[in-house]
Amino acid sequence: xxxxxxxxxxxxxxxxxxxxxxxxxxxxxxxxxxxxxxxxxxxxxxxxxxxxxxxxxxxxxxxxxxxxxxxxxxxxxxxxxxxxxxxxxxxxxxxxxxxxxxxxxxxxxxxxxxxxxxxxxxxxxxxxxxxxxxxxxxxxxxxxxxxxxxxxxxxxxxxxxxxxxxxxxxxxxxxxxx
Amino acid sequence: xxxxxxxxxxxxxxxxxxxxxxxxxxxxxxxxxxxxxxxxxxxxxxxxxxxxxxxxxxxxxxxxxxxxxxxxxxxxxxxxxxxxxxxxxxxxxxxxxxxxxxxxxxxxxxxxxxxxxxxxxxxxxxxxxxxxxxxxxxxxxxxxxxxxxxxxxxxxxxxxxxxxxxxxxxxxxxxxxxxxxxxxxxxxxxxx
Numbered sequence: 119x120x121x122x123x124x125x126x127x128x129x130x131x132x133x134x135x136x137x138x139x140x141x142x143x144x145x146x147x148x149x150x151x152x153x154x155x156x157x158x159x160x161x162x163x164x165x166x167x168x169x170x171x172x173x174x175x176x177x178x179x180x181x182x183x184x185x186x187x188x189x190x191x192x193x194x195x196x197x198x199x200x201x202x203x204x205x206x207x208x209x210x211x212x213x214x215x216x217x218x219x220x221x222x223x224x225x226x227x228x229x230x231x232x233x234x235x236x237x238x239x240x241x242x243x244x245x246x247x248x249x250x251x252x253x254x255x256x257x258x259x260x261x262x263x264x265x266x267x268x269x270x271x272x273x274x275x276x277x278x279x280x281x282x283x284x285x286x287x288x289x290x291x292x293x294x295x296x
Numbered sequence: 297x298x299x300x301x302x303x304x305x306x307x308x309x310x311x312x313x314x315x316x317x318x319x320x321x322x323x324x325x326x327x328x329x330x331x332x333x334x335x336x337x338x339x340x341x342x343x344x345x346x347x348x349x350x351x352x353x354x355x356x357x358x359x360x361x362x363x364x365x366x367x368x369x370x371x372x373x374x375x376x377x378x379x380x381x382x383x384x385x386x387x388x389x390x391x392x393x394x395x396x397x398x399x400x401x402x403x404x405x406x407x408x409x410x411x412x413x414x415x416x417x418x419x420x421x422x423x424x425x426x427x428x429x430x431x432x433x434x435x436x437x438x439x440x441x442x443x444x445x446x447x448x449x450x451x452x453x454x455x456x457x458x459x460x461x462x463x464x465x466x467x468x469x470x471x472x473x474x475x476x477x478x479x480x481x482x483x484x485x486x487x488x
Contacts, residue, residue, distance in 0.1 A: 247321075247420035249328025250335075277422060 123286040124203040131195035137273045141286045158187045164260040190235040200237045230291045237296040307389030314367050324419045342432035353441020360486045362448040380408050407474040434458040451479045
């Protein structure tokens with residue numbers, strides 16, 4: 119039974135979603151994960167108010183027996199969130215009970231996600247270094263702005279999206295680098 | 297072939313001893329910003345952006361050649377083939393620490409291609425996804441201008457343009473350089 123990434127989210131400074139990737143079997147659970155991510159942002163807020171936090175916030179929130187959310191906060195306020203499915207997807211539902219969820223939970227340590235976060239950060243840096251990517255376009259609109267522009271605030275860069283996808287699919291506990 | 301390796305050695309030597317280095321990311325990001333800003337200023341008219349980049353390069357080339365000659369202390373090239381080698385192995389080496397491959401000569405020795413295996417100007421870059429930039433923008437077009445300007449100062453009128461670019465999805469980045477004529481006994485034209 120191996121843990122697997124269920125969702126990766128990149129959230130901007132103003133809590134605006136920059137990119138959200140869902141992985142099977144959760145690809146259709148957009149709304150559920152939006153709720154979950156939103157609740158995680160509150161935890162980010164709390165952490166941010168405390169002094170001297172490091173980038174790696176570790177486990178933010180153990181949602182239920184399967185899902186756990188981990189966070190990473192850069193100094194510029196960009197947040198990376200990874201929701202891990204501790205059961206993985208291959209395990210048939212019936213087989214879970216014999217093992218017990220507790221074992222899986224304790225099997226994952228904070229450090230396990232570091233490579234994934236590092237890879238995410240690298241991908242984000244790559245994106246920023248592209249001169250044709252303008253971070254300003256991804257700031258949320260001012261509330262009173264006349265008409266919402268048609269351009270979406272989310273990242274549309276294919277290379278970045280594919281890289282996030284790759285990270286989400288290839289990560290496994292105990293990896294040194296993704 | 298031995299003259300080629302000799303030229304390459306000159307380039308190596310110069311790079312190691314006579315060149316002040318700057319951070320590569322500084323150069324890449326600065327150039328990237330210039331191009332992106334031009335694209336914005338000209339409202340995505342990539343033909344015009346290419347032209348402006350070429351012009352900027354031309355003005356750089358006019359000045360850079362002096363520096364090149366002073367530092368490298370190389371003499372006059374006997375023929376265009378030698379010039380090509382000098383450009384690739386010493387010129388590009390000295391200023392960008394790359395040595396593009398010289399290839400695809402025409403039989404009259406007046407045209408060649410520079411194949412860029414690496415291009416520090418284009419690191420990190422992805423062309424905008426608007427369906428046109430991939431067909432119209434030559435991101436590194438400034439290099440064409442630099443060559444044109446520099447060689448003009450040493451009595452060679454050339455034409456340089458890119459024919460393929462990895463950024464556009466091509467397999468290689470290739471610049472085609474052709475000698476138009478040797479300029480003899482005339483004042484350089486004052487402006488483009």
